[in-house]
Amino acid sequence: MDTAKDTGGTQTRTERRDAAENRKRILDAALRLFDRHGVAEVSMNQIATEAGIGSGTLYRRYRNKSELCLDLIRDNVDVLFKDIETYLRAHQEDPPAQRMKGVIALFIRFREKKLQLLAGVEQTGSALGRSYKSQSPVYNQLHEIVVQLFNEMKAGEAAERNNVFKADLLLMALKNDSYLFQREVRGYSPESFLEQLCLTFFPG
CATH class of the missing domain: 1.10.10.60 (Homeodomain-like)
Incomplete structure (x- = not known):
């Protein structure tokens, strides 16, 4: 036995x-x-x-290269969201637009450091047999934070539905293809790209 x-x-x-x-x-x-x-x-x-x-x-x-890439940068992703959490806690008295800018700045810095692997994590659609309902964990976690900050800027049931839409568009602008197009073709630096996002999605 x-x-x-x-x-x-x-x-x-x-x-x-x-x-x-x-x-x-x-x-x-x-x-x-x-x-x-x-x-x-x-x-x-x-x-x-x-x-x-x-x-x-x-x-x-x-199941696919996206999951493999995520495993390669999992520890870095954990550090990113800990940094975001620390930043939000330290700046909780700041206006939500200012905190949103800080969060996006941290993510852009992360993308610059892990450009190729993060692009691999973000791969979706027919190439991997996945639907757009299945976003990466990085996207989902960041989306929750962005929606919450948009909700703080403008509350109300109708506004909150619109804020989910705005968060979708903002994160699409932060994805690899869009980010590289703005950087390599349009000539925006990471800093000027951040400023343009702020002017477009939460001016003032």
Whole structure:
């Protein structure tokens, strides 16, 4: 009886160790390929081959490249939202528009540091077989914060419905394709891009 339990426990520990080793191999392989070719140019099959595992093993852990990219920057995302929480707590007496600007500034700084991986996290639509109802956890968490700040600027049932719409549009402007277009094509610096967003979504 005790022996059976010990055997089961050993098997469980072995499976957990194997899973942890596979995760490390996958993430290390992905980082090597992303550094070499860029996130957009690397396929899941390439990552499996580089990691020396079967594609089935890879897909059991990550359904798509978006989930893999999120795992690569999960700790950074946690730090981002802790920084946002700390900022909002320290500036709780400031007007909501000023706090909104501070939150967006923190996110833009984060995007600049983790541009490619965050773009990978944001991939949606037919390329990954996902619908736009399934946004990234980064998007969902930031959306809640932005809606709350818009609600503080203008309350009321009708206003709150409009604030969800405004938050959707603001976060679309902050997504990779839009951000890079404004930076690379329109020539806005991160600072001037932030100013334009503020003038567009909450002037005054």
